[in-house]
Amino acid sequence: MSPVEVLGTAASLSLLAGWRLYACILGAGIAMRLGLLPLPEHIQSLQVLANPWVMGVAAFGFLAEFLADKVPWVDSVWDTVHTVIRPLGGAALALAVVDSSDPVWQVSAFLLGGGATLIAHGAKAGTRAVINASPEPFSNVAMSGAEDAATIGGLWLLFEKPEVGVALAIGLMLLTGLLLWMSVQAIRRLFRNVKNWLSGA
Numbered sequence: 630m631s632p633v634e635v636l637g638t639a640a641s642l643s644l645l646a647g648w649r650l651y652a653c654i655l656g657a658g659i660a661m662r663l664g665l666l667p668l669p670e671h672i673q674s675l676q677v678l679a680n681p682w683v684m685g686v687a688a689f690g691f692l693a694e695f696l697a698d699k700v701p702w703v704d705s706v707w708d709t710v711h712t713v714i715r716p717l718g719g720a721a722l723a724l725a726v727v728d729s730s731d732p733v734w735q736v737s738a739f740l741l742g743g744g745a746t747l748i749a750h751g752a753k754a755g756t757r758a759v760i761n762a763s764p765e766p767f768s769n770v771a772m773s774g775a776e777d778a779a780t781i782g783g784l785w786l787l788f789e790k791p792e793v794g795v796a797l798a799i800g801l802m803l804l805t806g807l808l809l810w811m812s813v814q815a816i817r818r819l820f821r822n823v824k825n826w827l828s829g830a
Contacts, residue, residue, distance in 0.1 A: 637794025638666075639723040641787050643742040644801040646719035647749020649780040650711065651690035653722055656784040658684040665788045666726065678725060698773040701761045708754035712747075719746025745802075752805045755812035762819065 646653040660666035661679035677683055697707040723742025724735060753776065760768050783801070787794055 634791040634794055635726055637796070637798050638787055638791050639726045639738060639742060640745060640798035641783065641794050641801060642722040642726065643719040643745040644749045644798060644805065645780050645783050645787075646722055647715055647746040647751075647805075648753050648776045649691070649694065650715045650718045650746075651687045651694050652777075652780050653784065654678060654718060655684055655687040655691055656781075656788070657722055657725060658687065660788045695777065698757075698776070699770050701769045704757050704769065704773065705754065705761055708750070708757060712750065712754070715750045716743040716747040719743055719749075748809075749801070749805050752808040752812065755816075756808045759812050759815040759819075 642653055642657065657666060658678040658680070661676065694707065698704045720739045720743030723738045723745075727734065727738040757769070757772065760772055783797060787797060
């Protein structure tokens with residue numbers, strides 16, 4: 630992969646991990662075993678992602694996340710627990726694809742990957758908390774299904790066509806920004822409504 634493709638792949642994986650960490654670990658492990666994601670020489674230790682046991686645990690985590698994410702408020706509890714886990718996982722995934730012998734570049738990739746994952750996680754958690762405030766469960770299931778489809782589709786596209794990694798990362802960042810903005814606006818409306826209700830009571 631070219632340097633631009635490597636950066637795009639690392640950024641896209643980190644952002645997708647903010648939505649579905651276990652799916653990204655499992656997808657990266659499968660891609661490594663199939664030779665779609667070559668591992669840089671200096672971080673061969675991350676070949677552990679392609680270990681059958683690690684892939685099995687990731688598959689179990691993916692199934693648990695898939696089910697938990699469909700239940701209102703259970704998804705928010707799951708997101709809260711993963712506020713630390715997802716950024717660390719996203720940072721490790723960024724390291725898995727960045728090819729550099731420079732320790733400064735490795736640390737930068739780790740920090741940027743973790744930061745990107747945390748931003749995506751924050752957008753996901755904020756959006757789901759707002760959706761959970763609605764009285765019906767269908768929007769929750771629809772949003773979760775959209776996240777599943779976007780993550781699996783994004784992983785497939787990323788590993789099949791790494792040259793689109795930068796475009797995918799930019800698109801994911803724009804979508805994350807939109808979700809964050811929508812969540813903030815919804816929370817402001819909620820506080821405004823509560824304030825009006827309290828002042829009128």
